[in-house]
Amino acid sequence: MKDSELTRRVVGILTQTYEWRRLLREDPDRTDLGTEGAVADLIYDMVPTRFEFDEDATPAEVAQAMGDQIYPAIREIAGTFAAVFAELAEVHDRDDPETTTTDVLQQLAVRADDLDN
Template sequence: MEQNEVVLRAIGILTRSAQWRRQVEAGDAGGDDPLGDGRGGDDPLGEDPGTGQIAALLAEVFPSVPVREEATALEAAHAVTEAALPSVMRLIGAFTYVFAELAEAHDSGRTDITSEQLLRELALRMSRAGDAV
């Protein structure tokens, strides 16, 4: 998965999180709790397709790590850590990039655009060929 795709998926999750927040504030979080903190139903992952976005992103970004059957626990942990580190860095980079864009608009005092509009604008910019993070 290219970094632009990871950023676009992060934007989708952040856009969806605005809906999660509105539903929680309205007291209508039934099953729609992305963090599993007890406000949104019995399933800690929630029943909302938005939480599926998070799981799908993690499944696509993180590699499958084969571990030898005779590997020790320490060897297995090292193999998983080594394989997962680039994916962790890509995810952190994507969310950091989007956060920085939102923070810049906020800090500059822009009132002509909402965070959701800015996320849509950023997604359009990122989806154009040649635009890279």
């Protein structure tokens, strides 16, 4: 997949996620939002579904071969999400210097324990 297509898909996922969040804040009981799909499709399109390994490979060697073949796609997906986020953060910080992205991230980290409840 080309970098431009991956970036467009990541932007689409982030945009859709933000819209779902807005709609759920308006009506927490909504059930009509298809919240799966785009992320799973992206991973399916990027991650190999066929793996190469020696016929006589041990289970550990098969696992290592699969990891080696999956890792580049996961790294590329995560890197693109991070790059898009960084660009968004720069715009946010420029337009709202009183509440920086770092402040927001620190607040999210503090509230992370609430996610387990």
